[in-house]
Amino acid sequence: MRVVVVGAGVIGAASALALARAGAEVVLVDRAGIAAETSSRCEGNVLVSDKGADPAVRPEAELAIASNAMWRSLALELDAERGDGPATELEAKGGVVVAFPQGAAPLTAFAEGQRSIGIRAEVVDGAALRALEPHLSPEVELGVHYPDDAQVQPSLATQSLASAAMRRGARLVLAEVTAARMRGGRIVGVETTSGAIDADAVVLCAGPWSGEAAARLGARLDIRPRRGMILVTTAMRQRVFHKVYDADYVGAVGSADAQLQTSTVVESTPAGTVLIGSSRERVGFDDRPALAPIEAIAAKAVRLFPFLAETQLLRTYAGFRPYAPDHLPVIGEDPAVPGLFHASGHEGAGIGLAPATAELIAHHVLGSATALDPAPFLPGRASLAEVAA
Amino acid sequence: MSRRHVVVLGAGPAGLAAAVAALEAGARVTVLDEGERLGGQYWRHHEAITDRRLQHGWERFERSRDRIAAGIAEGRAVLLQRAAVWRVDVEPLRLHALVGKPDAPGRRRVVVRGDALVLATGAHDRALPIPGWTLPGVTTAGAAQALAKRDGVTVGTRTLVAGAGPFLLPVAQSLAIAGARVVEVLEASRLPRHAAGWTARPWELAAAAGKGLELAEYARSLLGQRTPYRTGSGVVRILGERRVEAAVVARLDRAWRPIPGTEREVACDSVALGHGFTPRLDAAIQAGCALTEAPPGSPRFVVADPDQRTSVDGVWAAGEITGIGGADAALAEGDLAGRSAAGTPHAALAAARRRRDRTDAFARRLEAHAIQDGWSSWLEDDTLVCRCESVEAAAIVRASGSASRALRLATRAGLGACQGRTCGSSVEALCGERLGLDARPLLAPMRIGELLGGSEATA
Numbered sequence: 001m002r003v004v005v006v007g008a009g010v011i012g013a014a015s016a017l018a019l020a021r022a023g024a025e026v027v028l029v030d031r032a033g034i035a036a037e038t039s040s041r042c043e044g045n046v047l048v049s050d051k052g053a054d055p056a057v058r059p060e061a062e063l064a065i066a067s068n069a070m071w072r073s074l075a076l077e078l079d080a081e082r083g084d085g086p087a088t089e090l091e092a093k094g095g096v097v098v099a100f101p102q103g104a105a106p107l108t109a110f111a112e113g114q115r116s117i118g119i120r121a122e123v124v125d126g127a128a129l130r131a132l133e134p135h136l137s138p139e140v141e142l143g144v145h146y147p148d149d150a151q152v153q154p155s156l157a158t159q160s161l162a163s164a165a166m167r168r169g170a171r172l173v174l175a176e177v178t179a180a181r182m183r184g185g186r187i188v189g190v191e192t193t194s195g196a197i198d199a200d201a202v203v204l205c206a207g208p209w210s211g212e213a214a215a216r217l218g219a220r221l222d223i224r225p226r227r228g229m230i231l232v233t234t235a236m237r238q239r240v241f242h243k244v245y246d247a248d249y250v251g252a253v254g255s256a257d258a259q260l261q262t263s264t265v266v267e268s269t270p271a272g273t274v275l276i277g278s279s280r281e282r283v284g285f286d287d288r289p290a291l292a293p294i295e296a297i298a299a300k301a302v303r304l305f306p307f308l309a310e311t312q313l314l315r316t317y318a319g320f321r322p323y324a325p326d327h328l329p330v331i332g333e334d335p336a337v338p339g340l341f342h343a344s345g346h347e348g349a350g351i352g353l354a355p356a357t358a359e360l361i362a363h364h365v366l367g368s369a370t371a372l373d374p375a376p377f378l379p380g381r382a383s384l385a386e387v388a389a
Numbered sequence: 390m391s392r393r394h395v396v397v398l399g400a401g402p403a404g405l406a407a408a409v410a411a412l413e414a415g416a417r418v419t420v421l422d423e424g425e426r427l428g429g430q431y432w433r434h435h436e437a438i439t440d441r442r443l444q445h446g447w448e449r450f451e452r453s454r455d456r457i458a459a460g461i462a463e464g465r466a467v468l469l470q471r472a473a474v475w476r477v478d479v480e481p482l483r484l485h486a487l488v489g490k491p492d493a494p495g496r497r498r499v500v501v502r503g504d505a506l507v508l509a510t511g512a513h514d515r516a517l518p519i520p521g522w523t524l525p526g527v528t529t530a531g532a533a534q535a536l537a538k539r540d541g542v543t544v545g546t547r548t549l550v551a552g553a554g555p556f557l558l559p560v561a562q563s564l565a566i567a568g569a570r571v572v573e574v575l576e577a578s579r580l581p582r583h584a585a586g587w588t589a590r591p592w593e594l595a596a597a598a599g600k601g602l603e604l605a606e607y608a609r610s611l612l613g614q615r616t617p618y619r620t621g622s623g624v625v626r627i628l629g630e631r632r633v634e635a636a637v638v639a640r641l642d643r644a645w646r647p648i649p650g651t652e653r654e655v656a657c658d659s660v661a662l663g664h665g666f667t668p669r670l671d672a673a674i675q676a677g678c679a680l681t682e683a684p685p686g687s688p689r690f691v692v693a694d695p696d697q698r699t700s701v702d703g704v705w706a707a708g709e710i711t712g713i714g715g716a717d718a719a720l721a722e723g724d725l726a727g728r729s730a731a732g733t734p735h736a737a738l739a740a741a742r743r744r745r746d747r748t749d750a751f752a753r754r755l756e757a758h759a760i761q762d763g764w765s766s767w768l769e770d771d772t773l774v775c776r777c778e779s780v781e782a783a784a785i786v787r788a789s790g791s792a793s794r795a796l797r798l799a800t801r802a803g804l805g806a807c808q809g810r811t812c813g814s815s816v817e818a819l820c821g822e823r824l825g826l827d828a829r830p831l832l833a834p835m836r837i838g839e840l841l842g843g844s845e846a847t848a
Binding site (some may be wrong): 035048153155159204231233234235271276289291294295299301302308309310311312313314315316317318369 | 476478485675778791798799801804805806809829830832834835836837838840841
C-alpha cells in the first residue's frame with residue numbers, strides 16, 4: 001500500500017514514520033523541505049500542563065497524556081538510531097505554572113481538574129516554589145508544578161522523525177501539491193509541481209495551510225493560522241529551570257478572541273538563550289514582526305522574572321499555529337473524499353501531540369491497533385460542522 | 390521649497406550627502422546614526438587624535454557637518470547620534486531608536502516620524518574564515534583601520550594585510566602612518582584580471598579623479614615602506630600559540646584555491662583581513678525593499694531606480710547598500726537620493742544623475758575583486774566559521790546536505806550575538822543556500838526592559 005503524506009512538519013514526519021513502520025510505502029511531499037515552517041518556528045512544547053479537564057477539551061488532554069509518554073520512548077529510539085548525537089534534545093524538565101495573587105484560586109481549581117484525569121499537578125508555594133525557581137518575582141505567591149512537561153528541539157526532532165521514516169523506505173519529494181487524482185469518487189494520488197504521484201491513501205498534514213491544501217484536493221476543511229511570536233535573548237547563565245508560565249496561557253490558546261493575547265512562557269534552552277513566548281493573534285499569514293505583541297510579551301516576562309529587564313534581546317520570530325473552529329485537532333478520513341485523511345489543527349501543541357496523532361493516522365489508514373479513542377478528532381464531528389457552517 | 394520631513398538613516402558619506410541635499414531643497418531633516426561622531430566608517434575620526442593624512446575628502450566632510458549644524462540652528466534639522474535604530478515601519482513611516490550609550494542604562498526610546506526615508510546604512514567589511522583566524526592579533530581590515538584612524542592605535546608592529554580589493558591599500562597606509570610595519574599586502578585576485586580591471590579603461594579612472602589620485606598616493610606610500618604588493622596571493626593559515634606569530638601565504642588560482650607547493654611562512658604579529666564588503670541590508674529588508682538576486686554567499690543589494698528610489702513608496706537608498714562603489718559613489722548617490730526624497734522632480738535631477746553615473750566606473754572595477762568559490766578549500770574541518778556560537782566548518786558542510794533548512798539553522802551558525810553580521814555570508818556560501826540571516830526582526834540588540842514604558846515621539 002502506498003501512502004502520500006503531504007507536509008513534512010512534525011505531524012507529517014511522525015505520520016510517515018508510523019505508516020512506514022506499519023509496512024506502508026510512504027512518499028512524503030513538502031514544498032519547502034523538512035520542518036520549514038511551523039515546526040521550526042515554535043518552542044518544541046511537549047506539555048500536559050496546559051490541557052484542561054473540561055468535557056469540551058478533555059479528549060485533547062487525554063491525547064496529550066498518551067503522547068507525552070510516547071515521546072519519551074520515541075526519543076530514546078531516535079537517539080539510538082542516530083547514534084552520533086541527540087536526535088530530539090528531549091528535556092523532561094517539567095513545567096511550573098504560576099499565579100499572581102488574584103489568579104491563585106482559578107489555577108488551583110484548574111489543577112484539581114487535571115489531577116482527576118491523571119495529570120500530575122502539585123500545588124507549590126513559598127519555599128517550595130522558590131526552590132524550583134529562585135529568580136521568580138516576589139509578587140508570585142503560588143504555582144503548580146507539572147513534572148511531566150517536557151520539550152524537544154522541534155526542527156531536530158522533526159528531521160529525526162523524517163530520517164527514521166526514510167530509513168524504513170519512505171521517500172521525500174520536494175514539490176507542491178496542486179490537485180487530487182480521483183477515480184470513482186476516491187482519491188488515488190496527487191498532482192504536484194514535480195509530476196503525479198499515485199497512492200492508495202493521502203494524508204494531509206499541511207499545518208496552517210491545511211485548509212488551502214484540502215481545497216486543492218477537493219475537500220473542505222476549516223483550519224486557520226494564528227500567529228505566535230517568540231522573543232530570544234542572548235545566551236546567559238541559567239536562571240530559569242523549568243518551563244515557567246503564567247496561568248493566562250490556557251485562556252490564550254483556548255480563546256476564540258481574534259485580538260492579540262499574550263501570556264508569558266519563559267524557559268532556557270540548551271544553547272543558554274532564554275525563549276519568551278508567546279502571543280496569539282489572528283492576522284492571517286502576516287509574518288512581519290509586529291510591535292504590540294513584542295511589547296506585551298516583554299512586559300509580562302519582566303513581571304514574572306524581574307532580572308529579564310536587564311537581559312539583551314537578540315531577535316524575535318513568528319510562526320503560524322493551525323487551529324480548527326472548536327480548537328481540537330482534526331484527525332481522520334475526510335467525510336466527503338474517501339482515501340483522504342486529515343491530521344492538522346493542533347494549534348500550539350503539534351510537537352507534543354505528534355506521536356499520538358501518528359498512531360491514530362496509522363489506525364485510520366492501515367487499520368493498526370490503538371488504545372486511543374479516535375472519535376473526538378474525526379473530521380466529520382458535529383462541533384466542527386456547526387461552527388464552520 | 391519642500392515641506393517634507395526627510396529622515397536619513399546613517400551619517401556616512403551617503404547619509405550626510407542626502408541630509409545636506411534635502412536641506413538645500415528646503416526639507417526638514419532628521420539624521421539618525423549609531424556612531425558617536427558623524428562620518429561613518431569612511432570619515433571615522435577623533436577630533437583630537439586623528440591624523441589628517443588618514444582622511445580623504447575631509448573638506449567635504451566639514452562642509453556637510455557645518456551645513457547640518459546650520460540646519461539645526463535654523464530649526465530645520467535634528468541630529469540623533471548614538472541612536473540604535475532597532476525597527477523601521479514604513480506604513481506609516483516610523484523609525485524606532487534607542488538613544489544613548491549602548492552599554493549604559495537609561496537610553497531614551499524615541500520614535501521618529503517622517504514623510505520620506507533615505508536608507509544609507511553602509512557596509513561591514515568582510516573577512517573570510519581562515520584556519521587560525523581566531524588568534525589574538527587577527528582583525529578585519531576595517532577594524533584595523535578604524536583603530537588607526539580614530540585612536541591612532543595599531544593592531545601590532547608587523548602586520549600582514551590580506552584579502553581583496555582596493556580598500557587594502559588605504560588600510561595598509563593607515564597602519565603605516567599609525568606606526569606599524571606592513572610586511573606585505575596580499576591581493577587574492579590574479580594579476581592579469583586585476584590589471585585589466587584597473588587599467589583597461591584609463592579614461593574612467595581619470596574621470597573618477599579623486600579616486601585615481603588617492604590610489605596613486607597609496608602606491609607611493611607602500612613603495613616608501615618597501616612593502617610588497619602581491620596579487621593572486623592570500624593567507625591560508627595563521628600560526629601561533631597564544632597569538633599571531635606567523636602566517637602561511639600561498640599563491641591562489643583564479644578561483645582562489647591555494648596552489649599546492651607555493652606555501653611560504655611569513656613572520657608577523659598581526660593580520661588584517663578584508664575580503665570586500667557586506668552591505669548592511671537589515672533595515673532595507675525590514676522596510677520591504679526589493680533586493681537584487683545573487684548566489685548564496687555573494688552580496689545582494691537594494692534595487693534603486695534612476696533617482697535612488699527603492700521598490701517601497703517613500704523609501705530611498707544610497708551608498709554601499711545599492712552596490713559597493715566607494716565614497717565617491719556614496720556621495721553622489723546620497724546627494725541624488727536627498728534631493729529626490731525632498732520632492733525635487735525627476736526632470737530637475739539630470740545633473741545629479743550624471744554626477745552619480747560617473748562614479749559607476751569605479752564600482753564596476755571592484756567586480757574584479759569579487760570573492761571566488763575556491764576560498765572554502767583553505768578551510769579545515771575544525772576552522773570556526775561562526776565565532777559567536779563556535780560552529781566549525783565541518784558541521785555546516787554536513788548540515789548543508791539535508792532537505793531541512795531548519796537543520797542548518799540548528800547548527801546555530803549565524804544565530805549568536807552578532808546575528809550573522811560577521812559570518813552570515815560565509816555560512817550561506819558553505820550551505821549553498823540563503824538562510825535569511827540578514828532578515829533581522831530586531832535591527833539592533835536591546836535590553837528587554839527598554840521595550841517597556843512607552844516612547845518619546847519626535848515629529
